[in-house]
Amino acid sequence: MSDDRLRQLLSVTPDxxxxxxxxxxxxxxxxxxxxxxxxxxRWLWAAWVAPALAAVLLAxxxxxxRRAWRIEALAWTPPAPPIVSAALEAPAxxxxxxxxxxxxxxxxERLEVHFALSDGTRVLWTFDDKFSL
Amino acid sequence: xxxxxxxxxxxxEPAEGQSAELVARARAGDRAAxxxxxxxxxxxxxxxxxxxxxxxxxxxxVAQEVFLKICxxxxxxxxxxxxxxxxRMVVNQAHxxxxxxxxxxxxxxxxGAPPGFDAAREEQLRRVTDAMRVLSPKEREALVMTDMExxxxxxxxxxxxxxxxxxxxxxxxxxxxxxxxxxxxxPELREGV
Numbered sequence: 001m002s003d004d005r006l007r008q009l010l011s012v013t014p015d016x017x018x019x020x021x022x023x024x025x026x027x028x029x030x031x032x033x034x035x036x037x038x039x040x041x042r043w044l045w046a047a048w049v050a051p052a053l054a055a056v057l058l059a060x061x062x063x064x065x066r067r068a069w070r071i072e073a074l075a076w077t078p079p080a081p082p083i084v085s086a087a088l089e090a091p092a093x094x095x096x097x098x099x100x101x102x103x104x105x106x107x108x109e110r111l112e113v114h115f116a117l118s119d120g121t122r123v124l125w126t127f128d129d130k131f132s133l
Numbered sequence: 134x135x136x137x138x139x140x141x142x143x144x145x146e147p148a149e150g151q152s153a154e155l156v157a158r159a160r161a162g163d164r165a166a167x168x169x170x171x172x173x174x175x176x177x178x179x180x181x182x183x184x185x186x187x188x189x190x191x192x193x194x195v196a197q198e199v200f201l202k203i204c205x206x207x208x209x210x211x212x213x214x215x216x217x218x219x220x221r222m223v224v225n226q227a228h229x230x231x232x233x234x235x236x237x238x239x240x241x242x243x244x245g246a247p248p249g250f251d252a253a254r255e256e257q258l259r260r261v262t263d264a265m266r267v268l269s270p271k272e273r274e275a276l277v278m279t280d281m282e283x284x285x286x287x288x289x290x291x292x293x294x295x296x297x298x299x300x301x302x303x304x305x306x307x308x309x310x311x312x313x314x315x316x317x318x319x320p321e322l323r324e325g326v
Contacts (some may be wrong), residue, residue: 006312009319010281012257013180014189022193023179023209027171030200 081118088113152215160207167207171200174219181220184277185227186261191234195226202226220282220292226276231270264314268307275303276311 013019089112111131115123152173158166178199183192199222210218265273278289279300286304290297316322 002312003308005319006308006315007280009257009261009315009322010311012261014183014253014258015254016176018189019176019179019183023175023196024187026179026193027168027175027200031168031171031195031205033201034204054206080247108197120246 081121083115084118085116086113153212156210156215158209169205170215171203174216175200177216178219178223181223181277181282182227184281185224185273186230187265191230195223195230198226199223217288217292221294224293227274228270260315260318264311267310267314272303272307272310275300276307279304280308 091110091112109129111127113125113127115125117123140323152170155166155170155173159170166196179192179196182195183189186192186195199219202222203219203231265276268276274293275289278284278292279286282289282294286297286300289300293300
């Protein structure tokens with residue numbers, strides 16, 4: 001019994017004329033929205049301006065990147081003349097005073113390397129007892 | 134009093150075949166067929182939207198969005214029950230409206246009735262609308278589909294995307310809550326009366 005009464009209460013709706021009017025208005029608005037076309041200016045923006053702007057930004061980025069990573073070119077130097085001969089000399093150390101108690105090994109004080117280059121240049125490298133040039 | 138049956142009788146709902154034909158023509162680009170298709174369901178769509186959101190202006194917005202979706206998504210309709218497909222969209226759109234409106238939606242009072250309204254019916258509408266605010270959205274959907282739109286729980290379940298038993302339980306809970314609230318104005322709704 002109370003269920004039927006509840007259904008009866010729930011079945012009430014706005015006036016049919018009002019329903020028809022509001023539904024019709026909603027339909028007309030929806031159909032009008034389907035006929036909307038994007039404005040030409042927006043189309044142009046999408047088709048040309050945005051890609052052009054993107055290309056300019058890309059070019060600027062590439063230019064900046066290349067500038068940052070550029071390596072300066074080295075000055076040209078002619079190749080060194082080849083070595084014609086090389087000689088190693090080890091001058092004998094001065095005679096040391098012999099100790100009766102202890103025999104010390106002989107110590108080389110100097111080492112010389114003589115180079116002769118093909119253009120006549122002579123080069124002398126001298127190494128000391130610590131082998132530094 | 135105006136009942137749902139009276140509105141439905143006033144609406145010339147197309148037969149299944151006629152609806153299918155309109156859909157086919159509308160898909161082929163026939164604008165008149167598309168409009169006729171929407172006209173065939175517009176009052177039902179508005180009535181359902183009003184029952185789900187409980188507000189005349191909001192129901193109009195919901196109906197408008199549903200009509201727009203019909204226009205744009207008709208290619209996705211895979212045949213069968215066109216009205217069921219539309220009702221699913223109404224339910225989803227009403228859900229979206231509630232989510233967007235947030236808690237403020239529950240506070241909205243009905244916008245004034247149009248001139249020449251039936252005062253007794255408007256009073257009953259206001260009481261029912263106010264009472265339905267105590268329902269959760271899911272309970273409201275279940276109650277509207279079964280008790281107000283006249284669907285079986287199985288049909289309502291297909292539209293709402295849940296199980297039939299769930300629809301029955303939610304509708305029963307909704308009835309219980311409504312009876313308790315409306316009993317203040319309608320003592321005959323009290324249990325055992």
